[in-house]
Amino acid sequence: xxxxxxxxxxxxxxxxxxxxxxxxxxxxxxxxxxxxxxxxxxxxxxxxxxxxxxxxxxxxxxxxxxxxxxxxxxxxxxxxxxxxxxxxxxxxxxxxxxxx
Numbered sequence: 493x494x495x496x497x498x499x500x501x502x503x504x505x506x507x508x509x510x511x512x513x514x515x516x517x518x519x520x521x522x523x524x525x526x527x528x529x530x531x532x533x534x535x536x537x538x539x540x541x542x543x544x545x546x547x548x549x550x551x552x553x554x555x556x557x558x559x560x561x562x563x564x565x566x567x568x569x570x571x572x573x574x575x576x577x578x579x580x581x582x583x584x585x586x587x588x589x590x591x592x
Contacts, residue, residue, distance in 0.1 A: 537557075
């Protein structure tokens with residue numbers, strides 16, 4: 493409670509999150525886009541001579557160039573998957589709201 497007796501509410505508080513079907517489709521699209529783009533990028537990084545100390549693909553230890561990009565790719569795929577799953581859940585929640 494604040495000094496004047498009113499209850500303070502956090503800006504992050506939400507009784508229910510409402511996601512429209514359009515936004516749900518957008519989120520699913522972002523998830524799909526992530527899985528289309530990043531694996532192709534991973535192949536390009538793997539084949540890049542800067543990824544290997546010898547300059548030959550898969551010959552010798554990997555360089556920090558490869559490790560940093562592998563981390564970025566893994567994080568992007570995890571975020572894209574999460575966004576896509578949220579979109580799917582939002583789509584089904586919108587269908588349930590519409591049905592009731």
